[in-house]
Amino acid sequence: MVNEAYKYSELTGKIIRCAMNVHSILGSGFQEVIYQRALAIEMGLASMVFNREFEMLIFYRDQHIGTRRVDFLVEGILSVEIKATTKLEDVHYAQAINYLEAYNLEIGLLINFGEESLRFKRFTNKKFKLK
DSSP states (O other): OOOTTSTTHHHHHHHHHHHHHHHHHHOSOSOHHHHHHHHHHHHHHTTOOEEEEEEEEEEETTEEEEEEEEEEEETTTEEEEEEOOSSOOHHHHHHHHHHHHHHTOSEEEEEEOSSSSOEEEEEEOTTOOOO
């Protein structure tokens, strides 16, 4: 699962392994919050540093217009958005990309626990700006 060609590959691999553990124990069919709580336990057991439901400010033309919570901000550099739906839709992908752009994060994961097999997608923010 680790591919050094991808930035933060080791970290994303660790998160995906935690998600696979959750899915193998719980399977599909629970609400998103159940998977979120279970994933927090798994990531804690893996000694990962993260914030759950991390609230970030949203700006438009340098004006604060609201807030949004990403399911997990891992090590302050990577967003993890989780779903528990029978099929990921384009709107879910758009949401994951929007979070990366709004928070100026370079890499993010979208993980779906609602399917028979765990599904995940890695995203790269093409608009990322070094601070």
